Amino acid sequence: MAKEKKYFSETRIYPVFFMVLVALFFGLILSAFYHTTKERVATQEELRLKTAILGLFQVEYDEENIHSVYQSHIEEKEHNGIFYYQGHDNQKLLGYCFPVSGNGLWGIITALLAIDGDLEELIGLHIIDQNETPGLGGRITEEKFLDQFSGKKLTDDGKAVSFRLIGENEDADETQINQITGATSSSKAVVDMLHRNIRDILEVFDDE
Amino acid sequence: MNKKQIFFEGVFRDNSICRQVLGICSALAVTNLMINSLVMGLGVIWTLCLSNLTISLIRSYTPKRVRMMVQTLIIASYVIMVDIFLKAFYPEMSRALGPYVGLIITNCIIMGRAEAFAQKNSPIDSVVDGLAAGVGYTLVLLIISFVRELFGFGSIFGISVFGDWWVSWSIMVMAPSAFFVLALLIWGLNYRYRLDDKA
Numbered sequence: 001m002a003k004e005k006k007y008f009s010e011t012r013i014y015p016v017f018f019m020v021l022v023a024l025f026f027g028l029i030l031s032a033f034y035h036t037t038k039e040r041v042a043t044q045e046e047l048r049l050k051t052a053i054l055g056l057f058q059v060e061y062d063e064e065n066i067h068s069v070y071q072s073h074i075e076e077k078e079h080n081g082i083f084y085y086q087g088h089d090n091q092k093l094l095g096y097c098f099p100v101s102g103n104g105l106w107g108i109i110t111a112l113l114a115i116d117g118d119l120e121e122l123i124g125l126h127i128i129d130q131n132e133t134p135g136l137g138g139r140i141t142e143e144k145f146l147d148q149f150s151g152k153k154l155t156d157d158g159k160a161v162s163f164r165l166i167g168e169n170e171d172a173d174e175t176q177i178n179q180i181t182g183a184t185s186s187s188k189a190v191v192d193m194l195h196r197n198i199r200d201i202l203e204v205f206d207d208e
Numbered sequence: 209m210n211k212k213q214i215f216f217e218g219v220f221r222d223n224s225i226c227r228q229v230l231g232i233c234s235a236l237a238v239t240n241l242m243i244n245s246l247v248m249g250l251g252v253i254w255t256l257c258l259s260n261l262t263i264s265l266i267r268s269y270t271p272k273r274v275r276m277m278v279q280t281l282i283i284a285s286y287v288i289m290v291d292i293f294l295k296a297f298y299p300e301m302s303r304a305l306g307p308y309v310g311l312i313i314t315n316c317i318i319m320g321r322a323e324a325f326a327q328k329n330s331p332i333d334s335v336v337d338g339l340a341a342g343v344g345y346t347l348v349l350l351i352i353s354f355v356r357e358l359f360g361f362g363s364i365f366g367i368s369v370f371g372d373w374w375v376s377w378s379i380m381v382m383a384p385s386a387f388f389v390l391a392l393l394i395w396g397l398n399y400r401y402r403l404d405d406k407a
Contacts, residue, residue: 009269009271014271015271015273015274018269018270018271018274018278019274019277019278019281022266022278022281022282023281026281026282026285029285030285030288030289033289033292034292037292037293037295037296040296040297041292041295041296041299044295044296044299045299048299129303131306131307133381133382136378136381136382181378182378182381
């Protein structure tokens with residue numbers, strides 16, 4: 001009896017072969033796509049960070065000279081394991097800027113925290129990444145909320161400051177922050193993140 | 209079925225969200241701003257058209273037993289392209305949509321169209337079907353987000369409509385409101401087509 005001829009597409013190995021082929025094909029396309037855009041993605045990220053840092057130190061720049069302005073004004077440093085950016089303008093120390101992070105309601109919040117040269121006052125706060133509810137917790141990125149932190153003292157009675165949250169439209173004093181209505185958890189997450197990081201920063205830098 | 213028929217059936221009568229109740233997860237998640245809905249819709253249209261096309265093109269070579277694996281792989285590849293594209297060219301939008309772009313992979317509409325249509329029909333018809341399902345999805349998202357953004361923020365596409373006196377409805381900003389809006393929409397559409405079916 002003659003053995004019936006079997007097509008390759010009927011063999012047991014064919015599905016494996018097919019799957020590997022498809023995976024290889026799409027894997028190649030994707031990696032090509034990734035590599036062609038990789039630099040652009042990195043540039044976007046870098047630009048965003050530089051914009052944020054220069055903005056916090058209120059250094060003037062425009063789209064064209066941002067990189068050279070950043071070079072001449074900002075120095076990246078590390079002290080006792082804490083990484084930070086030091087800003088200066090013609091020898092004058094503008095302050096320090098620390099990348100900080102903390103747990104939000106849905107995910108991790110990362111931010112930049114700028115402190116003046118004497119480690120006494122907050123210059124400002126800028127949220128880099130957050131996954132809070134858009135329109136509610138997401139409003140922690142709004143200037144109205146963040147501007148409140150500018151000029152706040154880092155210490156209160158010799159201890160690291162502890163901010164208290166009050167209603168959105170109440171009048172806030174030196175240690176109070178107007179929270180966002182409907183987003184108590186996210187407001188609290190930002191304040192907690194500040195408390196923890198300010199304490200750490202003061203601990204590491206105060207002995208100088 | 210001619211192409212026009214495929215298209216209109218897909219967008220309206222067989223609308224994936226309203227008639228088949230697929231893709232609900234993202235319909236709830238990204239519809240509090242119209243711009244987010246639009247970008248999400250475009251991402252889904254792109255993925256649906258290309259995945260339908262590819263799956264239809266290789267349908268006669270695909271072994272039946274591994275076809276779902278193949279489909280998922282193809283869908284995932286196109287979605288990752290959308291994700292990388294947004295990251296490179298529209299980083300703000302990429303951050304606003306967060307993980308939802310990646311989750312297009314798990315959007316049942318795409319797998320559904322691949323299994324129900326692309327697996328059995330010609331490439332051109334499959335693209336039309338994908339386009340129809342995508343446009344239908346986008347339309348529903350835009351309708352929901354229109355209501356949610358209008359009442360939740362007092363704006364449309366970020367442009368203030370009501371002005372400062374408007375007190376935003378927090379519920380509209382949160383996911384549960386999408387349930388109400390979507391339910392009302394489905395109710396309306398069902399009512400409309402029930403009348404049609406009887407006639």
